Amino acid sequence: MKYLKPWRSDGGGLLHLTILLSLAGLRLDLDLDLCLLLPPPTLLRDELLLGCDPTSPAYALSPYPAPGGWGRADQLHPKGREADPAAPPEGQLLREVRALGVPFIPRTRVDAWLVHRVAAGDTDGAHGLLGAPAASSAGGVGAGVDGGSQAAPGGGGDPRASPSSPLAAREEEKAPAEQTARVPDADGRASERHLNGTDTSFSMEDLFQLLSSSQPENSVEGISLGDIPALPGSSNDGMNSSAHYNVNFSQAISHDVNLHEAMLLCPDNTFRRDPVVRTSQPQEPFLQLNSHTTNAEQSLPVANLTAFLPFVDNQMRNLTSEDFLHDLNINIFDEINLMSLATEGDFDAMEVSQLFQEPDSDSGLSLNSSHNSTSITKSNTSHSICEEGATGYSSDPESLPHHNLEGAVGGNYPAPMGHRNDSGFCGDLAFQHVFHNHTYHLEPRALESNSESFSWPEKPEKMSRYLSDTERNLSRDERRAKALRIPFSVDEIVRMPVDSFNSMLSRHYLTDLQVSLIRDIRRRGKNKVAAQNCRRRKMDIILNLEEDVCNLQAKKETLKRERAQCNKAINIMKQKLHHLYHDVFSRLRDDEGRPVNxxxxxxxxxxxxxxxxxxxxxxxxxxxxxxxxxxxxxxxxxxx
DNA sequence: ATCAAATGTCATGAT
DNA sequence: CAATCATGACATTTG
Structure with missing residues (x-):
């Protein structure tokens, strides 16, 4: 299994950002040179997902809908969407697009705009607006716009970034005023402004505005480009100015291009399983989930994130055959999934990193001890909480809302992590450091395992030390399922009839790893029940036998008493017979008159x-x- | 820290 | 033949 290191360095500190908008046959290449720091997992994932040619076999092999076939009919049917209570209010633009009858249901305004353009046959305009095709799709950021899958739109702002960054704090102060002027209202009028009036002048800002405005309430916060510290040697090539793109770009990328997650893991309306089956489950839209989980990424002023990108490039270049496609489909997606998991949720970061821990490695997951340690954050080799949780969770609970990260697994996950400390020491320098040094320190052994033979080298006795009380209440399978974002509860997986179970697996786009885990969970769950029944039966048998023993012992005592009484009576009879005997013989006389002996x-x-x-x-x-x-x-x- | 009971998990054979 | 059940053996958790 080949794991891609999540950092890419272009040497000059420039992040070559390529946004490939692949939608309904339309490919929009946005090539940006930004001194922009993007959340690495999102970047990597979307790069792999969308950086490849939509017409390439990778799309056919991938578990994602190919362009032009975004999602299955039942998943994308407007009726299904209308039935979705979590669906955003339809804006005028969306209604317009849907009225065009395109086989694609836009969820965001960008989606709607793109579909609108495609349906209107104005793809050239779209290309022209968005710039030249990417010089290197593999080296860029694939910021795909996924209509049907609703790529993680949820938006939560990035409250984690603000307190830890003076720049962000300043941005936060001025953000509301800008937002009021820039963020379109809920029905997408601002988006229509681009469509109706200034198509040819569609700028990056417009795009970012669209991206960020998909969740207007989230656009107030977050890192603007202006807040991102420029790397040495960075420039603003390809951009008018950083201020010009003073929009929630990071957030936009994170939210709207999180295609893999949205399509594979998002249990929202587009990939909703059988509602009958799901009735007992609280609907936890991943929209919300993803929006929260990207905060850590957004908030991180990453300095070295570019270190991983060449690795990606090499991987991409070396894997051009079926192996590549296969790996892309199975392994990389799984790996990326895991890596993204590690960056998207507090618990998951912990969980994933620990799941990949060397079994005997203590790795210093000393969460408790790390709370009051500040020096560890400056050590590259120290194994602190930040390293373990370096995959992108904020340690500042005050600065971030209590994100509800849980999926359906195990019901609710109140999710306060045991390692989430109160001091928030990981939020700033420490977190920055940790983030780019340890984000994807996955054990090679674990990384090389494929999805089928994937093992969970966890040490439960150690694991439990780092879990909060809430997490500790979860079973191991529940934690595993949560870590892999299994959109079903363990109980549901176990109790579901086999037919429903199989149809559920086929109806959802699940990675091999997820399917394997789900089957394991079902097997273990059923065996657990069987073991409980077996022990109950065994206990019943033991209790019955004990009862029989008691009854037999009582009967034995009764018989003994009866025997004693009989013996007593016999002795009395013998005594009487003896007396009678002697009485008779005392009276007997032989022929000579002598007594008989x-x-x-x-x-x-x-x-x-x-x-x-x-x-x-x-x-x-x-x-x-x-x-x-x-x-x-x-x-x-x-x-x- | 230690220990025993309870519980979970795996392997295997039966259904 | 796959799914499930039953159960012994071992591992892990819990009190």
Whole structure:
């Protein structure tokens, strides 16, 4: 398994940003030279997802809808969307586009605009507006606009960035005024402004405005380009000025191009599973989820993020055959998924990093100890909370709203991470450092494992130390499912009938890793129930046996008492017989008038009722004969 | 820290 | 033949 390092460096500190808008056969290449720092996972993911040619076989092999076939009919059907309570209010533009009957349901204004342009046959205009095709799609940022999949629009601003960055704080102050003037209203009138009046003057700002305005409420916060510190040697080539793009670009990229996540993992209306099955599950739209989870990325003033991009380039260049496509589909997506997970959620960052931990490596996940440690943040090799959680979670709970990261797995995930400290020391320098040094320190062994043989080398006893009480209440499978963004609850996965289960798997775009985990969860869950039943039965058997033992013991005691009584009665009878014997013999006299010795004679009853006095020798011999005769008769009876 | 009970997990065979 | 169940053995968690 080939893992891509998440940083790309262009040497000059310039991030070559390429936005490929692949939509309904339309490819819009936006080539930007920005001293812009983008969230690496989003960048990598979208680069891989959308940086390739939409017409290439990669799209056919990928689990994503190919251009022109965005999503399945049932998923994209307007009715299905109308039934979605989470769907955003339809703006006029959206209605317009939908009225055109294109097989693509835009969720964002950019989507709508693009579809509108495509439907209107004005693709050239779109190309012209968005600039020249990318010189290197693999080296750029694929900022795809995914209509049907609603690429993570949710928007939450980036409250984490503001407190930690003076620039961001300043931006935050002036943001509202700008936003009021720039952010389109909810029904997309601002978007229509571009469409109706100034198509030919559509600028980057317009695009970014569109991107950022897909969630107007989120556009107030976040990092503007002006806030991003310029790297040495950076320039504003390709841009009018940084101020010109003083929009929530990072957020826009993060929210609107998070295609992989949106299409694979987003359980929103476009990929909603059977509502009947889902009725018991709280609908946790990933829109909201993703919007929150990108905050860490946005908030990070990453300095070295470009270090990973050449790696990506090499990977992309070296993998041009079917292997590449296969890897792109299975491994890379999974890996990216994991990496993105690591950057998108507090828990997940922790979880994923720990899941990939060397089993015996203690890795110093000392979350508690790291709370009051500030020096660790300056050590490249220290294993601090930030390193473990370096995959992009804020440590400043006050600065970020309590994001509800949970999917359907395990019900609710209140999600306060145990490692989320109160000091927020990771938010600034520490977090910056950690972010670009340790974000994707995945163990090669773990990285090389494919999705089928993927193991979870976690050490539960260690794991539990770093989990909050809430997380600790989750089972391991629930934590795993949450880490992989499995959009179903463990209970649901286990209890679902096999037919529903299989149809569910086929209806959702799940990575191999997710499918494997889901099947494992089902197997383990059923086996857990079976084991519980088995133990219950065993306990029942044991209890029944114990009850039987008690009953038998009581019966034994009763029998013993009866036997004792019988023996007592027998002894009494013997005593009486003895007395009677002596009484009889005391009265007997032989022919000479002498008393008869009871030791030499015995009394014997004859058949006619008379009593004879017989010498004991004859009595014993007679008894022996009778016994022998009786035994012979018994043997003969048994033989016959 | 230690230990025992409870519980989870895996392997395997049966259904 | 796949899915599920049953269960012994071992691992892990819990109190």
């Amino acid at each position: 009871p030791n030499q004679y015995a009394l014997q009853y004859s058949h006619d009722g008379s009593v004879l006095i017989v010498p004991k020798e004859l009595v014993t011999s007679g008894h022996k004969k009778e016994n022998r005769k009786r035994k012979r008769e018994e043997i003969e009876d048994g033989f016959h």
